[in-house]
Amino acid sequence: MVQIVDIESGDPGAAAMIPGVGEDGGDDDDASPIEEVRLTVPASDDPTLPVWTFRMWTLGLLSCVLMSFLNQFFSYRTEPIIVTQITVQVASLPLGHLLARVLPTRKFKAPALLGGGEWSLNPGPFNMKEHVLISIFANAGCAFGNGSAYAVMIVDIIRAFYRRSISFLAAWLLITTTQVLGYGWAGLMRKYVVEPAHMWWPGTLVQVSLFRALHEKEENQDDDTGGGRTSRAKFFLVALACSFLWYAVPGYLFPTLTSVSWVCWIFSKSVTAQQLGSGMRGLGLGAFTLDWTAVSSFLFSPLVSPFFATANILAGFLVFMYVIVPTAYWGLDLYNARRFPIFSSHLFTFNGNNYDINAIVNDRFEIDMDAYSQQGRINMSTFFALSYGLSFAAIAATITHVALFHGKEIYRRFCASQKDKDKPDVHTRLMKKSYQDAPGWWFYSLLALSAAVSLVLCTVLKKEVQLPW
Known part of the structure; x- marks a missing residue:
């Protein structure tokens, strides 16, 4: 077991008790930095x-x-x-x-x-x-x-929402190629994002x-009657039992705990209060949850990510939900936003009714412009439209941010890896010492094969996956 000690106590042997820290306080080559x-x-x-x-x-x-x-x-x-x-x-x-x-x-x-x-x-x-x-x-x-698997949603949309047919072969190839493609890239990038000692997850x-x-x-575990110290295994089992038992409360016995919106309870007849306070259909102002699945469903557990990453997400959420969305909805009324719900994933006509997508798509899965003109343009809720737009912007923003703030470091480490100057961490060296590494041509072959099958899918079976171009 790793022991945490005070290396500022002046004890020259204290630093040596921490893996990776020598007696002089410097880094050890046989440990992670x-x-x-x-x-x-x-x-x-x-x-x-x-x-x-x-x-x-x-x-x-x-x-x-x-x-x-x-x-x-x-x-x-x-x-x-x-x-x-x-x-x-x-x-x-x-x-x-x-x-x-x-x-x-x-x-x-x-x-x-x-x-x-x-x-x-x-x-x-x-x-x-x-x-x-x-x-x-x-x-x-x-x-x-x-x-x-992400591509399952494509099959769901084709069959459930558009009521089109897709063969098992086409669906299987679509899902498999999109999943396997990542294995190929991961194997080729492991030299840069896995093996270096400073790349940690x-x-x-x-x-x-x-x-x-x-x-x-x-080691040095105190007995159960003294010391007041709980072992890691015991703590884990207690936490597991408590979380398992609590899940039944918001999951089955009291689903209201998933989103407790006290603003909606107090102003139950106010539409504006519902838009502001609802945690399910509004901005969630003042709402809270006692259901852990609601916290970790989309962004996963915040206990795993470093604090700066969680704080970054929280800051973006506050600006988006409580500055941008209210300004666009109530302040500017962009594209007649007040005609529609502030928070919804549905599509609407100009009158606020649900938009019938099937009415504007013909049997060849092409848009019928006459039917589209008759039903009118598609309208989205403010939240949904801004979420879509910022999601596309986030891709370019991520590339720009990495290039500006980490471009030099990436280039330096890439050059070092090509010259074998970027020494792998101790764990990579231990694995390569005892086990044979997977050859690089495995990943090249996997990437090439999945890319080739994807091209066949988009050309030969293009009508089934709705890619006529």
Whole structure:
């Protein structure tokens, strides 16, 4: 267990107790330069632990399938529930220990075609590396924390909203290529965004802490009767039980707790009060929630991100919701905004009625200009229109921000990586020392294949995916 000590106490040995900090207070080459990483991830590895095991494949594939189904099922909620890999991390631990007890320990001889050697259904106790690989399988099933596969929404829109037909082959290729394309890019970019020591991902540290809490025995742990100190495993189990029990309250017993809008309760007959105070259909002024899924549904858990990132999002939210939207709606009445709800994802006619999209689209999925002229132009709520516009602007703003504020650093690290001067962190070196790295041509092939299939999809099956151009 990593011990946090006071390096300002004057004790020359205190700094040496912290991984990555030498006795002179400088950085150690065998540790991460990031303090959060040093205090969370151990700079050690045990290459003797079995990894490619039967129970790893069984639990990994099962968790991947279940996570994919559950996240797709829950994605249709108003506040989508994203079942993350933490659920699998907790559930697979007792299952792994159970398989380690019940599976036979008999050893088998592998065929020569598979390299020969001996293997067993039960090579020993369930270990952390198996647990990590099972979680990686599960993470792939939940689109790496994003819930369901993004392209599924395209299929939903084609079939449910526009009532068009799309074959299983076209839908499967669309979803698969968009997902696999990212694997190719990720493999090619790992040299720049994964291996360098200064490239760290805060969300990953949460997973590492959980694995260590579940597998490692804490050193110098006080007994239960004294010290007043709770172990990491006990704290995790208590927090897990409390959160599980509380979820039933806003989720099933008292759904009102999802959005408590006291302004709407006091001024129940005022339309303006509903627009200002409603947390579901308004600006949410003064509203609050006791449902954690409402907090983490779209931007994920704020406990994982660094404070500056959460504060940045909060500042943008306040400016957008309480300055830009009210000014455009009440102050300027842009495009007759007051005719429509201030917060809605629906489309409206000029009179405020719901817009019938099917009436302006013909059988070839082309716009019927005569029907469009008869029904009138499409109108959106102020919130929806500004959200769309700023979402497109955010793409250009992100590129501009990175280029202006981090362009020199990116260029310097890119040049260093090409000359092998940017030394990988200790964890990357440990993995490469004990395990063979995946060849780069795997990722090039995966990227080229997915891009080629995508082009075929957009040319041969263009009518099914509504891309006639």
